Amino acid sequence: MNVVETTARKDARDATDEPVADVMRGIGVEAKKAAKALATASSETKNAGLDKAARAIRASADAILAANADDMVEGEQSGLSKPLLNRLRLNPDRVEAMARGLEEIAQLPDPVGAVMDAWERPNGLHISRVRVPLGVIGIIYESRPNVTADAGALCLKSGNAAILRGGSESFRSSRAIAEALGEGLAAAALPRTAIQLVPTRDRAAVAAMLDMPDAIDVIVPRGGRGLVERVMTESKVPLFLHLEGVCHTYVDGAADPEIARRVTVNAKMRRPEICGATETLLVDRRLSDTLLPVLVDDLISAGCEVRGDDVVQSADSRAVAASDADWDTEYLDAVIAVRVVDGLDGALAHIDAHNSQHTEAIITEDADAARRFTDEVQSAIVMVNASTQFADGGEFGMGAEIGISTGKLHARGPVGVEQLTTFKYVVRGTGQSRP
Numbered sequence: 001m002n003v004v005e006t007t008a009r010k011d012a013r014d015a016t017d018e019p020v021a022d023v024m025r026g027i028g029v030e031a032k033k034a035a036k037a038l039a040t041a042s043s044e045t046k047n048a049g050l051d052k053a054a055r056a057i058r059a060s061a062d063a064i065l066a067a068n069a070d071d072m073v074e075g076e077q078s079g080l081s082k083p084l085l086n087r088l089r090l091n092p093d094r095v096e097a098m099a100r101g102l103e104e105i106a107q108l109p110d111p112v113g114a115v116m117d118a119w120e121r122p123n124g125l126h127i128s129r130v131r132v133p134l135g136v137i138g139i140i141y142e143s144r145p146n147v148t149a150d151a152g153a154l155c156l157k158s159g160n161a162a163i164l165r166g167g168s169e170s171f172r173s174s175r176a177i178a179e180a181l182g183e184g185l186a187a188a189a190l191p192r193t194a195i196q197l198v199p200t201r202d203r204a205a206v207a208a209m210l211d212m213p214d215a216i217d218v219i220v221p222r223g224g225r226g227l228v229e230r231v232m233t234e235s236k237v238p239l240f241l242h243l244e245g246v247c248h249t250y251v252d253g254a255a256d257p258e259i260a261r262r263v264t265v266n267a268k269m270r271r272p273e274i275c276g277a278t279e280t281l282l283v284d285r286r287l288s289d290t291l292l293p294v295l296v297d298d299l300i301s302a303g304c305e306v307r308g309d310d311v312v313q314s315a316d317s318r319a320v321a322a323s324d325a326d327w328d329t330e331y332l333d334a335v336i337a338v339r340v341v342d343g344l345d346g347a348l349a350h351i352d353a354h355n356s357q358h359t360e361a362i363i364t365e366d367a368d369a370a371r372r373f374t375d376e377v378q379s380a381i382v383m384v385n386a387s388t389q390f391a392d393g394g395e396f397g398m399g400a401e402i403g404i405s406t407g408k409l410h411a412r413g414p415v416g417v418e419q420l421t422t423f424k425y426v427v428r429g430t431g432q433s434r435p
Helices: 003-013 020-039 043-059 061-077 082-088 092-107 146-157 168-187 204-210 225-234 257-269 291-301 310-315 324-328 343-354 367-376
Strands: 115-120 126-133 136-141 161-165 195-197 218-222 247-251 278-284 305-308 335-341 359-363 381-384 421-428
Touching: 020 126, 020 136, 020 161, 020 195, 020 204, 043 061, 043 092, 043 146, 043 168, 061 082, 061 092, 061 168, 082 168, 092 146, 136 146, 136 204, 146 161, 146 168, 146 195, 161 204, 168 195, 204 225, 218 225, 247 257, 247 343, 257 278, 257 291, 257 359, 278 291, 278 343, 291 305, 291 310, 291 335, 305 310, 310 335, 324 335, 324 343, 335 343, 343 367, 359 367, 367 381
Parallel strands: 136 161, 136 218, 161 195, 247 278, 247 359, 278 335, 305 335, 359 381
Antiparallel strands: 115 126, 126 421
16 A cells, blocks of 8 residues: 555544434534634625635645645546546646635625515505525535636625535545645635634435534535436535536537637636536538538647537548537547537427537527527637636626536526525514504
């Protein structure tokens, strides 16, 4: 047994020898207490916690990077794929980005207490709809340790306690980040238990979270299809669903060629491992002999494997044949499926059959085509002449996000501070009695 294996087994036991179910019940009890404190915490106090946590992240950068280096060694030895390793990897710039993200979230308007609407009834009753925290939010995520900072900060800003269950591959990194967040909370006189990281890699912890409706108000699963489907099947707690990102870019016959080339390569290759990366490129048949070969060459020249239909393979012999499964695959890698379609109708039919309701884009100068696309595509995010890589809470001006919700209830699209609240009605009277 090598040193990494020994460390991994030790870390899997972690800081307690208690049964996992008992540990999780204790975390749930503390989270409920912390949620009560956060629900009435002032904006100034929450912002101070975020700012101090940002300072702690910077001060702990060496420790965070050392923990991440250990995770990377173990990930490489266990055979993690290149995309997952890219998601896992931290460097000084990414640590600094985490710290800046906390400061940006601190600068956002506080949603708690905001009056969404107000009106007065003929009988003199004054009714208002007011934003309030959800309570305790459980986040189950894989690979990306920066989610620890983003999710914890968004929950804090919106007045919610957070229970974070990071991926086993990022366990040490997430633990180092969570410790820094805890320092920030304590420095602002907020309970450390407002942001708790599950202290074990035992998968029983996930099962326990899914069976804690008395302690957790909503769960956000953020990971691959296997994780999300398990959560959907087993959870007794309400969910913000984030399924896979089978995102499409459709290049219409009326597209500006230079915009199409620039956006297509960026949508796939800027960071192919993120959920907003385009996985399928659809091209209008009118462009088969003109723009299609150029787009395929651009992608291959950028290091992307192209899997295409017969027309695509005829346009460039380097393209390999796409299988039926390719149209439903989230690659999270430098691989793209390309299909030629019969105009906008063909694109809409393909998207309707194969999308995951995450993000779809159209490249066109035809205003009517753009309008039809935005009206008829049912995904959470629909873009016109822009890269699907903008499907991100930070890019939407929301500071950060816990995930992209692909469901249709409560929250949809990037889940930021506002989406982590619900509301209640406050009714004020002067002694009215109902006849």
